Amino acid sequence: MDDSLHLYSYWRSSAAYRVRIALALKSLAFDTRPVHLLKDGGQQHAAGYVEINPQQLVPVLLHGRRAIRQSLAIIEYLEEAWPEAPPLLPGTARERGRVRALAQLVACDIHPLNNLRVLQFFERQWNVPQAERDEWVRHWIVEGLAAFEALVADDPATGAFCHGDVPGLADCCLVPQLYNARRFGLDLGPWPTLARIEQACLALPAFKAAAPETQPDAPTGA
Structure with a gap:
């Protein structure tokens, strides 16, 4: 099973920034797949990316073949998928x-x-x-x-x-x-x-x- 992590991100996107922090706090290795939000009329609107995220937004996290969208949903997914890593949510x-x-x-x-x-x-x-x-x-x-x-x-x-x-x-x-x-x-x-x-x-x-x-x-x- 492919457990690799790939983050579709834009360097200045605050939503992608949130996810990068969460990944780093949990010490999870990932590779970045840049999506430039201004070049080429916005690469988030390209047909290939629209297939990944019909909302045409970053970030998207790929965990193997699974795509998780929306920054808070991604962070909660990391919390549930890697409960042994440092927690991002408190206990009660x-x-x-x-x-x-x-x-x-x-x-x-x-x-x-x-x-x-x-x-x-x-x-x-x-x-x-x-x-x-x-x-x-x-x-x-x-x-x-x-x-x-x-x-x-x-x-x-x-x-x-x-x-x-x-x-x-x-x-x-x-x-x-x-x-x-x-x-x-x-x-x-x-x-x-x-x-x-x-x-x-x-x-x-x-x-x-x-x-x-x-x-x-x-x-x-x-």
């Missing part, structure tokens, strides 16, 4: 609910509003100027991160990381979103707990290995 139902809620705050509420296809629709269909598109992005990032900060700042379950002193699913989602926040010129000063957690994460080898600029498809000098 209540704790897992908290961590999943934090992860979904990013993956379901912030990120979809700022996805490339949304911004391209604004540009191509409605001719929304770049400055207004950027303001849209910043608005929803600020709204979401303010809520995230409020949820973790004074919660006794928060430790060095989003939940306790071991990085997990919520951290996999938070760090890429903070990367995006900086891309759009946002200062993390209003969210000191998030900034502290990010620094704890970025000090770890798994997060360094998953960083956008270290990916094989990252442009020189990224």
Whole structure:
């Protein structure tokens, strides 16, 4: 049986970034199959890739012949398929609910509003100027991160990381979103707990290995 792992990824995709962090935290070897979201009109729209993912999005994880789509579903799949590897979810139902809620705050509420296809629709269909598109992005990032900060700042379950002193699913989602926040010129000063957690994460080898600029498809000098 083929147990190899292949990740269809784009170096700057925050959804793919989440999965790369999870793979690294679990010490799972994989190879990257780059899908450039801008070249050739967007390689995610090519017929061969549409067969792999009809949504025309990254990431997709191939485990042998099995294709798993959607970043959170992929991470939960890794958790279930490799339970012996370091866990990404805590031990009790209540704790897992908290961590999943934090992860979904990013993956379901912030990120979809700022996805490339949304911004391209604004540009191509409605001719929304770049400055207004950027303001849209910043608005929803600020709204979401303010809520995230409020949820973790004074919660006794928060430790060095989003939940306790071991990085997990919520951290996999938070760090890429903070990367995006900086891309759009946002200062993390209003969210000191998030900034502290990010620094704890970025000090770890798994997060360094998953960083956008270290990916094989990252442009020189990224």
